[in-house]
Structures are given as C-alpha cells and as structure tokens.
Amino acid sequence: MSDIPLAELRQMDGEERYDYFLDTVATDREFWILVNDDNCFLKIVSEADGVSYLPVWPHEALAVDYASDDAGLTPRAVALPDFFKKWVPGLARDDLDVGVFPGEEGALWITPPEELMRDLQDVMSGAW
Template sequence: MSDNPLTQALEMDGEERYDYFLDAVVEEREIWILVNADNHFLKIVSEEDGVAYLPVWPSAEFATDYAKGSGDLSPKAISLPDFFKKWVPGLTRDGLEIGVFPGGQGELWITAPEELKGDLQEVLAGPSF
C-alpha cells in the first residue's frame, strides 16, 4: 500500500471504494462530477453491456486525477441536498445509472440513483444500535 491517500483509495476494490465514497460524501456533504467547458456533465456508456452512467467521486482531487489527460474536463461539486432533490429524479428519468468512484484499473460499482440515495441517507442517519 502507498502512503498517498489518493493511490491507497484507488487500489481498493469496488466495494471498498463504494464504502469510502459513502463516508467521504456524508462527511463533506457533496458529490463531485466532471463537466466540460459547456458545463455538460461527463456520461460514460460501458462498452461491455451498454449501460450509461454518471461517474461520481468523493472529492475534487479524485475527479481531477481521473480527468487528467482529457483536456477540457473539470470537477464540479453538487451539494447533497441538490443531488437528492434534482439529480436523483433526473438521472432516474433519463435512465442513467451512477458509477461510484471510478479510477485506477479496479472494478466499478454501478448503482441506481435511488439506491445510492438510500445508502447515503442510511450513513447520514448514523449507526442504528
């Protein structure tokens, strides 16, 4: 394992990165996406199964790292309330999934917008004892 938190997180498997993402997003109260110069968000269509998804990251640093070499993409924050109120219904309506925390060569956790919202709300609510 590396001493660099960025490298460490990218070396995790998909499920570990998903958990890391949930904790980081709940702590910071924002989700990061990549947008181009026209403010259009990055959407990726998987070559394997044709699933279209919005990639999201827990911080600007991870989004920037993913975008390096792509030229016109820059990170943009979405507040958690905004994500819940506007993005989840919009992505669901458009039939887009969410690709949580892509990066490195590891697998990617792809989930439905409502499922991610539910998982985030569960973490926000705190541990239930």
C-alpha cells in the first residue's frame, strides 16, 4: 500500500481519489472488489439517483476498511487483463457503472466501465 495514511486517502475528494486509483492500479495491474459468501460481487443500487455501480478500491486494505461493518464481505483482486476482457463487456451489458474508491460518507467517482478502461490505458501508456 502507499505511504499515504488510510484516513488521508479516505478524505481526498472524488477527483483526487480517482486520479490516485488510476495511478495505483496502472502500476499494480489490479484493483479490489468485495464479494459475499456466495462469491457474488457487491453492487450498490441508488434508487434515488437511478444509478447502479460496482464499487472498486486501489488497495485491499481500503476494501477491508469499507466492509468493516459487514462480516459477510471479503476483498477479491481483479486483474486488469480480466477487467478489460471480461468485466468491461459484462458491466456494460448489465448497464452497471463503476464507483471508483468510495470515500468518506460514500462520496465517489462514478464512471462507465468503458471510460475507466480508457483512462487506465491512457495512464499505462503515459498519455495521462
């Protein structure tokens, strides 16, 4: 994990967390999701906003921290090649966005999976 304390990472604004996520994931080539005991990934549905998304984190510790109140959730790594090849088409087909790195009070950056893939590819190619 980075040298930045967990509390400081959680307090970044949405854009700062998104940029941090991109840089970290482009380097580590993986990110983290939460799954339940049935191996189903956590999906957040906001009826008020009409948005459904898959929350993701740049480090396992951040996913664990988010799930600390729910003993039924455990972190699972998603490798970038799998995300690009399998997850992006599946999320797009299911009309599910990606909620990048939820922070304090649930604030996060929500993006379509195709856009997240392009941004990650840009960072990895040095075009960011």
